[in-house]
Amino acid sequence: MRYFCASIAKKLLLSISDLAKTTKGAGTMGLTAEKVHRIRLQVLTEEAFRPYGRVLELPEVPPSKRGDIWQCWFPVGSMQLDAPLGLGIVRTSRLPQSIADMERHVSREELLFPVDKPIVQPVGLPKDLASEKAVPQVEDVQAFIIQPGQAIIMARGTWHAPAYALEHEEALYYFGVEIKPDAVGDDANPWVKFYGERVVEFVR
Template sequence: MTLRAIPLTPDAFAPFGRVFDLTGTPGEGVMPMSGEGWRDSYTLAPLIDGPAHLGMTQGPSAPWDCRLMERHPRTEEALFCAGAAIVLAVAPGGTAPAPLAETLRAFIIRPGQVAVMNRGVWHDACRGLKAPTPYYWMATCGLGPDPWVEVSGGPVRVLA
C-alpha cells in the first residue's frame, strides 16, 4: 500500500487534531505582531492541554515504509519544524489495539505551522520532506509507557 502526503491544513487535519499557522496571518487562534525589522506570532491559548515538555527529534528523510506507530492517550502532542518541512503519518485513535493501514494519512508540515494531535492519535516519527531533518515536539512526558505497535495490514509506503 502507498500513501502520498498532502499539505497540512486545518480542514484536512481536523480528524486528528488542530493546526496553527504562525507565519503572521491573523486568525485561527494566532496573534501576529511586528516591529522594525521583525515579525512575531503566538497562539492565543496554550498549545497543548497540559503541562508541556519540549523535545527535539532528528528524523530521516521521506519516503519511508511506515511499520510502527505509537499513541499517547494521556497527552496531546504538538509537532513543529526547526527550519525545513517534515512529513507526519497519522491514523485515528480509538479502541483498536493497532493502527489500521487503510486509515493512515500523511501531512507535510511547513516551517511556521504547528500540528497538535489529539490524545490517542496514532503516529510515526516525522521524516524530513527532502532530507534528514530535526523537528520539535511538545507533550507531557513521564505519564507511562506508550509502546510502538505494528501497523495492521502494513507496512504503508509514505511518499512526500
C-alpha cells in the same frame, strides 16, 4: 511520542540509524498487494488535519500586538496540560518507502514543528483510547508535509510514526509532550504494528 523520563532522554539521543530500526521502514518487497496500503503525501491544512489534531501557522488576521519592525499574534493555539511540558529534539532521516507500526499517547497531546527543513508526519485516527489492545489501521493513516513556520498539535490518542525529512538526507524537529506516564500502553516499548501485519507505503 510516548515515553516518560528515561524514554524522553532516549528520544533526545535518537540517531538516524536508531530511527530507521525503530520504524522498520525497509520497503514492501515480498509483500502481497493486499498487505500494502498506499497513500499520497498531503499539504498541511487546518481542515485536512482536523481529525488528527490542530495546525498552528501565521494567521490571516491582523496581529494582536505590533511594534515598529515586528508583529505578534497571540494566542495561535493552546494545549491541554496538567503536568509540565517536556520538550525534545529529533534528528530524523529521509522518508522511507513504507512504515509498519505507530505509537500513540491517549492522555497527552503532542506539539511538533520542524526547525529549518520540511518534514513529513504520518498520523492515524485516534480510536479506542481506553483499550490496551487497540492497534493502528492502515485505512486511517494520512501523511502531512509540515513546512518551517508551521506546527501541529496531535490530539490525544492520535497514532503517529516519527516525522521524516521530506527531501533532505536529514532534518531536525522539536516536539513537546507532558512529562507523565500515559494512561494506556507501554511507554518503554510503545510501537504497535498495523492490524493484519499490513504496511503503509508513501506515494509522492
